[in-house]
Amino acid sequence: MRHVLLAGLALLSVALGTVTASGQATPADPVITKVFGPETATGPYKHPACLTELSNGDLYLVYYGGQGEYARDTTVFGSRLRKGDTTWSAPVALAKDPFRSVGNGVIWQAPDGLVWLFYVVRFGDTWGTSRIQAKVSRDMAATWSDAFPLVLEAGMMVRNRPIVLHDGSYLLPIYFEDGFDTERVGPKSTSRFLRFDTKKQVWEPLGEIRSANGNIQPAVVEIAPNHLIAYSRRGGGYGPTTDGWLVRGESTDGGRTWGEGRNSAFPNPNSAVDFLKLSSGALLLVYNDHMWERSPLMLALSDDQDRTWPVKKALATGKNSYAYPIAFQARDGRIHVVYTSDARKVINHAVVTEDWIRGK
Numbered sequence: 343m344r345h346v347l348l349a350g351l352a353l354l355s356v357a358l359g360t361v362t363a364s365g366q367a368t369p370a371d372p373v374i375t376k377v378f379g380p381e382t383a384t385g386p387y388k389h390p391a392c393l394t395e396l397s398n399g400d401l402y403l404v405y406y407g408g409q410g411e412y413a414r415d416t417t418v419f420g421s422r423l424r425k426g427d428t429t430w431s432a433p434v435a436l437a438k439d440p441f442r443s444v445g446n447g448v449i450w451q452a453p454d455g456l457v458w459l460f461y462v463v464r465f466g467d468t469w470g471t472s473r474i475q476a477k478v479s480r481d482m483a484a485t486w487s488d489a490f491p492l493v494l495e496a497g498m499m500v501r502n503r504p505i506v507l508h509d510g511s512y513l514l515p516i517y518f519e520d521g522f523d524t525e526r527v528g529p530k531s532t533s534r535f536l537r538f539d540t541k542k543q544v545w546e547p548l549g550e551i552r553s554a555n556g557n558i559q560p561a562v563v564e565i566a567p568n569h570l571i572a573y574s575r576r577g578g579g580y581g582p583t584t585d586g587w588l589v590r591g592e593s594t595d596g597g598r599t600w601g602e603g604r605n606s607a608f609p610n611p612n613s614a615v616d617f618l619k620l621s622s623g624a625l626l627l628v629y630n631d632h633m634w635e636r637s638p639l640m641l642a643l644s645d646d647q648d649r650t651w652p653v654k655k656a657l658a659t660g661k662n663s664y665a666y667p668i669a670f671q672a673r674d675g676r677i678h679v680v681y682t683s684d685a686r687k688v689i690n691h692a693v694v695t696e697d698w699i700r701g702k
Contacts, residue, residue, distance in 0.1 A: 372657060372698065377403060377421070377430055377680070377689040384419050384433050385409050389686040390614065390666030392503065393678060394449045396457070399425030402483050403680065404436065404447035404459065405689060411445075412468075412524070418447040418461050420483065436486060437461050437477065444475075449483070450503045452512065454540070457483045460492065460500045460514070468522045470497045492536070492545060501559040501614060503668065504538075508567040512538040513597060514545070515572070517558040527577040527612060531556035533589075535597045551591035553577070553603030560591070561617035563625060565647045568596040573617045573627060574603060576610045586610050586633035607651075608642075609633045614666040616679075620696060621671060627651070628667040628679060639664035639681060641699050655699045657692055658683070664690075 378388055384407035391405040401423040408416035419433035436459060437444050448460040457479040465471040474493040477486045492500075497518045504514040514536040521528030533551040538544070551557060556577025564570050570593040576586055587605035608629055613636050616628040625644040630636045637660060643653040657679065658664040667681040677699075679692040 370695070370698065372692045372694040374658075374690060374692040377691050378405075378433065379684070379688045382407075382433065384417070385413075385415070386687055387411060387413070387416070388689050389682045390446065390501070390668075391680045391682060391689045392448050392668045393680040393691065394451055394503065394670060395672045395678070396451055396482050397455060398482055399673075400482065401678070402449055402457075403430065403689070403691075404449045405433075405682075406445040406447055406461075407433070408443075411686070412443070414441075414443050416443045416445055418444055418459070420447075420449070420459075422483070437475070437489065439463055446499060446501055448500050448503055452504075453506060453510075456480060458504070459483075459486065462499045465496070468524055469499060469519045470522050470528075472497060472499050472519070474498050474500050474516060493547075498534075499558075501666075502561045502616065503670070505562060505564065505618075507537075507564055507596065510540055512540070513548075513562060513564075513570075514538065515560040515562050517560060517574075518550070519558055520556060526579045527556055527558055527575075529554070529556040529577055531558050531577050533557050533560035533572060533574045533591060533603070535560070535562070537597065548597040549593065549599045551589070551600045551603040553589045553591075557589035557591075557603050559614050561615055562597075563617055563619045565619070565625070569594050570597050571617075571648050572600075573606065573608070573615050573629075575614055576605075576612055578612060580612050580634065582634045584633065586612065588615060588629060611636050616667050616669045618669060618671070620677070621675065622696060624696065626669065626677065626699075628657075628669050630664065631656075636663040636665045637661065639667060641679075641694070643696070643699055653700055655701070657694070658690075 418437040520530035557574035562572040588608040589603040590606040639658040
């Protein structure tokens with residue numbers, strides 16, 4: 343009977359942990375796999391990736407690929423990992439413009455089952471010329487609607503997934519990138535937000551987060567009804583600095599107005615971040631713990647609504663660039679993180695548990 347029990351625990355450990363000599367299940371190390379790399383024929387550039395779990399259990403990944411960040415041939419690609427499978431489908435083009443570059447694909451399934459694809463179309467040579475477009479799918483990302491404009495103001499971009507607010511509306515983090523310098527995020531850059539009224543079926547603009555050096559790419563959590571906290575990528579340059587911090591913003595009216603963005607206690611190398619609430623109630627922050635290098639990639643937990651962050655764990659370390667993390671908690675409780683590395687040529691997929699982050 344003991345052998346049968348150990349065999350069952352061993353099978354369970356594949357998904358949830360390892361098994362000690364005493365037969366007790368313990369949290370496993372992260373399972374980190376390379377999804378796509380230079381061998382995938384969508385161009386050498388693969389960045390930034392976004393991942394979601396569909397209601398049928400499939401995982402769906404989007405990224406933009408091409409010859410480089412500022413190339414004209416870039417396309418938003420999609421790939422599916424069917425529930426129970428171990429191999430991702432060959433990437434397919436989801437969004438492409440014959441005359442302009444596209445990028446920053448964001449994939450998300452709303453509670454009503456509609457799958458949204460948000461992405462950026464760049465009208466000129468720099469991101470300051472961008473607008474936001476979208477497509478929707480009613481069949482689990484098998485087919486897509488025509489593209490439609492979401493925001494027509496120049497300089498507007500998208501990066502992180504929406505969240506569902508307490509009243510059932512959706513909040514989409516977006517941002518305005520100021521300036522035409524490819525090596526600097528301008529000081530007038532701001533984090534902004536759109537709210538989708540599910541009854542009116544309309545996206546409406548809300549407030550923005552302003553800060554001394556600019557900020558972009560907000561990730562937002564509603565910690566109580568109408569009480570929002572956002573962490574944003576800092577503005578400025580990419581070189582060595584002693585003043586590079588994630589920007590923290592706060593709203594108490596559902597995002598309609600925001601206090602001034604202020605430097606947080608978390609370093610930031612002018613790179614993207616993700617921030618979400620777990621089913622346990624803890625807050626999870628995924629960030630680069632450095633002021634000018636995109637390594638290490640860290641996971642931090644707060645159990646007191648963003649007041650303190652006593653738990654921190656490195657997900658990826660070493661001489662590399664671990665960039666643009668997107669995270670979500672799947673229905674089975676495990677936490678998925680997708681990020682790029684190797685000069686933006688490799689997409690990585692990590693699966694961890696909250697217990698592992700806590701060292702339990």
